[in-house]
Amino acid sequence: MSAGRLVLVAFVAALACEATHAPDQAAERPFAPTHEEILVEPRSHLLPTYPCTSCHDEREAQPTRRRLADYHRTRYDDLKHGDDAFWCYQCHALEDIDKLRMASGQLISFDEAWRLCTSCHGDKQRDFQRGIHGLTIGEWNGKKHRRSCTGCHDPHNPRFRSMTPEKPPAPVQSR
Amino acid sequence: MTPEARLGELVRLRLGRHDTRRGFLKTALAGAAVASASTACDGAGVEKLLSKHYLKLTDEDKRKLFARIEAEVLARSGVRVTVGDPQPMAGVEFVHALDLSLCNGNRRCVEACARENNLPDDIRYLRVVEVDAGTLELANAEHAYDPELVPRSGKNYLPVQCQQCKKPPCVDACPVKATWVEPDGIVVVDYDWCIGCRYCQAACPYYARRFNFREPSIEPSRINPDQAYLSNRIRPAGVVEKCTYCLHRTRRGRYPACLEACPTGARKFGNINDENSEVRRxxxxxxxxxxxxxxxxxxxxxxFFG
Amino acid sequence: MIRYLQYLKSCAGCVLRGGRNYYLWMGGLFVLTFLGGISWYHHIADGLGITNMSNQVSWGIGIANFVYFVGVAASVALLIVPAYIYRIEEFKAVVVLAEIIAVISVVMCLSFIISDLGRPDRLLHLSPGLGVINLPSSHLAWDVMVFSVQLVLSLYIPAYLLYKRYLGQAPNLAFVLPPVMLSMLWAVIIHTVTAFLLSALKSRDFWNTGLLAPRFLVSAAVSGPAIILLCFAAINRYGGMRIADRVFDYLAHVLRVMLPVNLFLLGCEVFTELHSGTAVTESARYLFFGLGEHTLLPKFIWTAIVFDVVALVILLVPRWRQQPRLLYASCALLVFSIWVEKGMGLVLPGFTPSPLGEVVEYVPNASEIVLTIGILAAGALLFTAAAKVTIAVQTGRLRLQEGDA
Known part of the structure; x- marks a missing residue:
């Protein structure tokens, strides 16, 4: 990953803050990086249809669940997250379509999408904060660049996509 | 037993710091210092003819030797490389961890490792094996799996590389001490001391060691110029090599190449003695x-199973 | 000193003179040795990449031959026992010949090992002083040590005895008995250390068995006497020296006892390995039945077992074993069958499947076979020359003349 492609923003404070909010964390050692600086990559500039207001400014939001026919048809067909219980506005903010909405009602930027994801996926949140889950690159004893949840998972279909593997080991040749 | 105590025991047992081998290494280093002091007045010609064991090299020896290697690579491939010798950091013991529930067998780690470590086409330090779901038995593992897409259904993947054992059978096996455990836990090979008997390969239970059956040839454009004497410098023919946890990167604070290449983030790396390291957590x-x-x-x- | 040079000169003269058949034989062996030398040159110049060895099967025919000839070198002790413990005169006459077989076996072992090194140019790294020897951890380092001692012992004993005989003096027993006794002990030691070299590897389930060292010894007590018997038969036929029938009877007797023991131990191994059927016994299954399409080794091992049984029947039926031709034939069968059983059949399954379960089948290629034949030919060449000198000295044809000194 080239540093030029990604502008990385520090979220140390946010991470530490989030840890104290989780109710089952009380007994655990607080997440307090001492010698390390953790940067979670921002992603909004990577999204092809961002800002959403470039279209949604003109339209009135319809919060009811329905089949999407035109622009978001593939999104609708591919939506495999939270079974039938999920609809756009579980995550996207109805009041400000360029934002995401936490369960508490707090609006957050797409750059902080991981905060929204981890509000449901508590187990992953703990592992993510400890660096056990997710891709962390950089320095093991210094600056760490941590990929956001949506950097690896498609939030509308979070299961990992299949990949083309690299070539198998060179066969042993008889001479 | 409290979880903390159990963990403490686990860490002590597996990764504890009371190591006789390390004691030995210290003695060897002290011995090497004395020996190298006594041989410092040798003529340069003799030194070239009779190469020295890494642990017996003085700083001056190293400077000359590394310059010679750099010049040889430049002459052969036209690539300007630097051969460094990063030393283990005090209080650091490296551990690698891999989340088996995330590995999907894509082999990005294998190729990233190859590029980082200047491996020729027929040598790969990493082997990802495909096993049937429900087992980790290696006897029926598939090594050459090559489907359009991974993961295949009903299959799991297990990447294997040098496990940097605390009690490495390969180190015991070597008749000339050309391979040893460094203080930070990395098992290294002195490519200029190895005699190529391959007893260490026979001794390794993880198929982690590779032998240079021929002079390794790497396209000049693929040569990684950031090299270290004990890790990724271009090896001579007839010697054994292996994964070194990318010590030329990790001893300078970076993560190993395989870890950064993993698209599923399955790999974790760090200092087991550091309470806040990912591996410790x-x-x-x-x-x-x-x-x-x-x-x-x-x-x-x-x-581990995330 | 001058007398010794004189002795060496007459030895050289003895080696260089011979009949037409002698020259043909030696010439043929020399050509084969030369071809082996060319192959060895390519092993060094082009690297071991010219062989069929791989990272999966990292040892091949070279190590198999090494293991086999360790047995031959050690089995010479079997002739020292009757000569120096029971003090039977007929055996003392052949001890020198037997020790020559031992020293040539050791030289061949070293050739097989050195030609199998990736960096033979760094052999000095193994030497005391210049190198670094990993004692006491490395079994290979131990093997190098015990082999050096074996080389010295088996060079010294025949050299001393022969020279004394040349001078027409009786050997000083104080100079003979201690090394002879030591060489008996050493036969067990080089064998056991070599067996431990393999059986100590916890990475290789096939070798990691307590039965390996006993099997080494017992199989050596089959292949060794078989080779010695054939060599002695050749000496009787072509060498111009009569080796007592008692020696042949004794060697056949050793075979008759040790071959069933060898088969028994093999059977014990087969039963345990194949009956348990665990994953760690894949190697044994590869050896006896093959894995998937890899079925070359089973053909060899079953041939070897059939040879063993045929040889055993010949040796057990008095009417048959008393016919020299049948006895020699059974020895030839055993030389081959133990080579399969203890050489290739021991080394290769250790690597197949690999520790990660990969099955790569190794078959030696032309360059490896030529090298093997070259080393065998060099051994035969050395043996013929040394035996010729020995016989000349023993029979008194080569003797210090009064006028020489």
Whole structure:
């Protein structure tokens, strides 16, 4: 990953803050990086249809669940997250379509999408904060660049996509 | 027993710091210092003819030797490389961990490792094996799997590389001490001391060691110029090599190449002595699995199930 | 000193003179040795990449031959026992010949090992002083040590005895008995250390068995006497020296006892390995039945077992074993069958499947076979020359003349 492609923003404070909010964390050692600086990559500039207001400014939001026919048809067909219980506005903010909405009602930027994801996926949140889950690159004893949840998972279909593997080991040749 | 105590025991048992080998290494280093002091007045010609064991090299020896290697690579391939010799950091013991529930067998780690470590086409330090779901038995593992897409259904993947054992059978096997455990836990090979008997390959239970059956040839455009004497410098023919946890990167604070290449983020790496390291936290929280634990090699490589 | 040079000169003269058949034989062996030398040159110049060895099967025919000839070198002790423990005169006459077989076996072992090194140019790294020897951890380092001692012992004993005989003096027993006794002990030691070299590897389930060292010894007590018997038969036929029938009877007797023991131990191994059927016994299954399409080794091992049984029947039926031709034939069968059983059949399954379960089948290629034949030919060449000198000295044809000194 080239540093030029990604502008990385520090979220140390946010991470530490989030840890104290989780109710089952009380007994655990607080997440307090001492010698390390953790940067979670921002992603909004990577999204092809961002800002959403470039279209949604003109339209009135319809919060009811329905089949999407035109622009978001593939999104609708591919939506495999939270079974039938999920609809756009579980995550996207109805009041400000360029934002995401936490369960508490707090609006957050797409750059902080991981905060929204981890509000449901508590187990992953703990592992993510400890660096056990997710891709962390950089320095093991210094600056760490941590990929956001949506950097690896498609939030509308979070299961990992299949990949083309690299070539198998060179066969042993008889001479 | 409290979880903390159990973890403490686990860490002590597997990765404890009371190591006789390290004591030996210190003695050897002290001995080497004395020996190298006594041989410092040797003529340069003799030195060239009779190469010295790495642990007997003085700083001056190293400077000359590394310059010679750099010049040889430049002459052969036209690539300007630097051969460094990063030293282990005090208080650091490296551990690698791999989340088996995330590995999907894509082999990005294998190729990233090859590029980082200047490996020719027929040598790969990393082997990802495909096993049937429901087992980790290696006897029926598929090594050459090559489908359009991975993961295949009903299959799991298990990457294997040097486990940097605390009690490495390969180090015991070497008749000339050309391979040893460094203070930070990395098992290294002195490519200029190895005699190529391959007894270490026979001794390794993880198929982690590779022999240069021929002079390694690497396209000049693929040569990684950031090299170290004990890790990724271009090897001579007829010697054994292996994964070194990318010591030329990791001893300078970076992550190993395989870890950064993993698209699923399955790999974790760090200092087991650091309470805040990812690997330490993994050991505290996850169910871990050690490959061939029954052999008592005490790997510094853990598999876990995230 | 001058007398010794004189002795060496007459030895050289003895080696260089011979009949037409002698020259043909030696010439043929020399050509084969030369071809082996060319192959060895390519092993060094082009690297071991010219062989069929791989990272999966990292040892091949070279190590198999090494293991086999360790047995031959050690089995010479079997002739020292009757000569120096029971003090039977007929055996003392052949001890020198037997020790020559031992020293040539050791030289061949070293050739097989050195030609199998990736960096033979760094052999000095193994030497005391210049190198670094990993004692006491490395079994290979131990093997190098015990082999050096074996080389010295088996060079010294025949050299001393022969020279004394040349001078027409009786050997000083104080100079003979201690090394002879030591060489008996050493036969067990080089064998056991070599067996431990393999059986100590916890990475290789096939070798990691307590039965390996006993099997080494017992199989050596089959292949060794078989080779020695054939060599002695050749000496009787072509060498111009009569080796007592008692020696042949004794060697056949050793075979008759040790071959069933060898088969028994093999059977014990087969039963345990194949009956348990665990994953760690894949190697044994590869050896006896093959894995998937890899079925070359089973053909060899079953041929070897059939040879063993045929040889055993010949040796057990008095009417048959008393016919020299049948006895020699059974020895030839055993030389081959133990080579399969203890050489290739021991080394290769250790690597197949690999520790990660990969099955790569190794078959030696032309360059490896030529090298093997070259080393065998060099051994035969050395043996013929040394035996010729020995016989000349023993029979008194080569003797210090009064006028020489």
């Amino acid at each position: 993994m050991l505290e929280r996850k169910r871990t699995y050690v490959l061939k634990e029954e052999l008592g090699t005490v790997p510094r490589f853990f598999y």
